[in-house]
Amino acid sequence: xxxxxxxxxxxxxxxxxxxxxxxxxxxxxxxxxxxxxxxxxxxxxxxxxxxxxxxxxxxxxxxxxxxxxxxxxxxxxxxxxxxxxxxxxxxxxxxxxxxxxxxxxxxxxxxxxxxxxxxxxxxxxxxxxxxxxxxxxxxxxxxxxxxxxxxxxxxxxxxxxxxxxxxxxxxxxxxxxxxxxxxxxxxxxxxxxxxxxxxxxxxxxxxxxxxxxxxxxxxxxxxxxxxxxxxxxxxxxxxxxxxxxxxxxxxxxxxx
Amino acid sequence: xxxxxxxxxxxxxxxxxxxxxxxxxxxxxxxxxxxxxxxxxxxxxxxxxxxxxxxxxxxxxxxxxxxxxxxxxxxxxxxxxxxxxxxxxxxxxxxxxxxxxxxxxxxxxxxxxxxxxxxxxxxxxxxxxxxxxxxxxxxxxxxxxxxxxxxxxxxxxxxxxxxxxxxxxxxxxxxxxxxxxxxxxxxxxxxxxxxxxxxxxxxxxxxxxxxxxxxxxxxxxxxxxxxxxxxxxxxxxxxxxxxxxxxxxxxxxxxx
DNA sequence: GAATTAAACTGGTTTACACCAGATTTATTT
DNA sequence: AAATAAATCTGGTGTAAACCAGTTTAATTC
Numbered sequence: 256x257x258x259x260x261x262x263x264x265x266x267x268x269x270x271x272x273x274x275x276x277x278x279x280x281x282x283x284x285x286x287x288x289x290x291x292x293x294x295x296x297x298x299x300x301x302x303x304x305x306x307x308x309x310x311x312x313x314x315x316x317x318x319x320x321x322x323x324x325x326x327x328x329x330x331x332x333x334x335x336x337x338x339x340x341x342x343x344x345x346x347x348x349x350x351x352x353x354x355x356x357x358x359x360x361x362x363x364x365x366x367x368x369x370x371x372x373x374x375x376x377x378x379x380x381x382x383x384x385x386x387x388x389x390x391x392x393x394x395x396x397x398x399x400x401x402x403x404x405x406x407x408x409x410x411x412x413x414x415x416x417x418x419x420x421x422x423x424x425x426x427x428x429x430x431x432x433x434x435x436x437x438x439x440x441x442x443x444x445x446x447x448x449x450x451x452x453x454x455x456x457x458x459x460x461x462x463x464x465x466x467x468x469x470x471x472x473x474x475x476x477x478x479x480x481x482x483x484x485x486x487x488x489x490x491x492x493x494x495x496x497x498x499x500x501x502x503x504x505x506x507x508x509x510x511x
Numbered sequence: 512x513x514x515x516x517x518x519x520x521x522x523x524x525x526x527x528x529x530x531x532x533x534x535x536x537x538x539x540x541x542x543x544x545x546x547x548x549x550x551x552x553x554x555x556x557x558x559x560x561x562x563x564x565x566x567x568x569x570x571x572x573x574x575x576x577x578x579x580x581x582x583x584x585x586x587x588x589x590x591x592x593x594x595x596x597x598x599x600x601x602x603x604x605x606x607x608x609x610x611x612x613x614x615x616x617x618x619x620x621x622x623x624x625x626x627x628x629x630x631x632x633x634x635x636x637x638x639x640x641x642x643x644x645x646x647x648x649x650x651x652x653x654x655x656x657x658x659x660x661x662x663x664x665x666x667x668x669x670x671x672x673x674x675x676x677x678x679x680x681x682x683x684x685x686x687x688x689x690x691x692x693x694x695x696x697x698x699x700x701x702x703x704x705x706x707x708x709x710x711x712x713x714x715x716x717x718x719x720x721x722x723x724x725x726x727x728x729x730x731x732x733x734x735x736x737x738x739x740x741x742x743x744x745x746x747x748x749x750x751x752x753x754x755x756x757x758x759x760x761x762x763x764x765x766x767x
Numbered sequence: 768g769a770a771t772t773a774a775a776c777t778g779g780t781t782t783a784c785a786c787c788a789g790a791t792t793t794a795t796t797t
Numbered sequence: 798a799a800a801t802a803a804a805t806c807t808g809g810t811g812t813a814a815a816c817c818a819g820t821t822t823a824a825t826t827c
Contacts, residue, residue: 278727284713304806304808316783320808321780325729328711337791339790351763448765449763451759451761455586455758509705534809535810561777573810573811594819
């Protein structure tokens with residue numbers, strides 16, 4: 256059962272020391288992780304198929320998959336639907352305190368950002384939105400849905416809500432650019448305060464489809480509310496990220 | 512195969528509307544999630560066993576487990592080894608910019624913090640540690656390992672390193688209290704700057720055992736480096752959290 | 768009643784198939 | 798050479814059994 260019968264494996268593949276832990280899938284996981292770290296599996300590279308990995312380890316497919324799921328949870332690999340498993344690119348570093356908008360901080364890290372406008376329209380405020388903006392339920396709000404990419408990989412979908420009273424005819428501007436830019440240059444609105452919440456979540460149908468992922472996969476929900484100098488809500492943003500696309504880094508002076 | 516044969520299920524259990532998605536495990540997931548949200552499964556409550564859930568849904572155990580894993584990734588439920596699945600308590604809210612130490616911010620949220628000292632000793636700096644502290648490799652450093660609880664659930668294990676030159680005989684103090692406190696009151700050391708990095712990770716053997724979790728489960732690694740007014744590294748802290756125990760919330764003024 | 772032992776139960780892990788639908792590649796036709 | 802059709806490969810999902818090792822509970826003994 257546990258006999259190893261080398262076959263079919265890419266020529267660069269070699270057996271690496273197994274973990275002490277008896278659990279087979281952990282051994283498989285560590286083996287793959289080692290290949291990634293030592294460079295034989297480069298960033299963006301496609302892993303051997305699940306069935307190929309089986310012949311390399313003598314494990315059942317379920318066991319192989321358990322290992323792959325683990326690596327996925329760690330952010331080391333990701334999958335393309337029915338195409339294969341790939342080595343994840345490094346996550347973007349996200350500093351909530353130095354917010355300058357997606358376009359600029361992705362570019363600042365030597366990556367290529369891209370924004371795609373999915374939808375832009377006027378809606379009636381739901382009870383929840385009304386509470387956030389301090390308007391009456393049913394009041395008009397702009398709703399903007401966008402998809403954003405890093406190096407041509409879709410990493411997040413977002414739904415932005417804006418109060419038309421602050422930004423009349425906002426939808427007529429180019430919304431595939433930085434919204435922060437538009438607010439500043441066309442409306443002279445400066446964001447003075449940001450409230451950001453992050454929590455793991457499961458991607459629902461909508462988000463998953465937009466990210467070309469299976470619905471139900473874990474993601475990261477980033478909720479951002481921007482305020483202007485008068486304390487008014489300028490922007491309410493819900494971002495659903497691929498969980499492996501970003502990592503948080505904060506550098507702060509503790510005043511107190 | 513898909514026939515539902517109600518049996519053995521707790522009396523409060525009832526079938527809830529299934530998702531449109533044909534995937535069976537998503538239906539199971541949503542069903543359980545609905546029970547949690549509508550309150551029939553209260554915080555801390557134990558779910559029906561996997562085999563019991565089978566009789567309720569007609570699914571294979573593997574399918575049930577796929578659903579449970581999903582809910583676990585979302586942070587809705589957690590497991591106790593070979594005991595059962597439980598509804599997760601709400602996560603603690605973590606604001607990296609308002610760092611006041613674990614004890615105080617957990618208490619501030621109406622939860623009960625507890626710290627347990629696992630180990631405290633002097634070690635020789637590894638290359639990595641030496642680089643962080645700006646000392647020679649092999650130089651003495653204090654190493655403190657602690658486990659911390661919220662409401663008697665172990666939520667993190669941490670390894671702290673401190674430079675003995677700044678804090679001589681630190682190990683003689685009570686290390687199950689707030690270290691920040693000790694540094695301030697006994698050494699007059701004030702932390703002026705913090706650098707915090709967070710990223711998902713897989714829990715290794717050590718951390719998992721300390722948290723009574725299976726090694727390999729996803730966790731959250733929080734790396735914190737504290738500096739004093741002179742820019743010296745006061746504390747280098749590696750915290751391994753249960754991934755479902757905290758959520759991040761930052762409220763910041765964007766100065767620029 | 769308390770301590771001990773045995774049985775029942777729970778999740779943990781793995782195997783081995785089976786079938787599906789989308790992605791990719793190959794062969795075929797136009 | 799380009800468009801099309803078919804075969805193949807890949808992950809996605811699901812079933813049905815086993816067996817293991819801790820947990821928990823029930824039965825038994827002291």
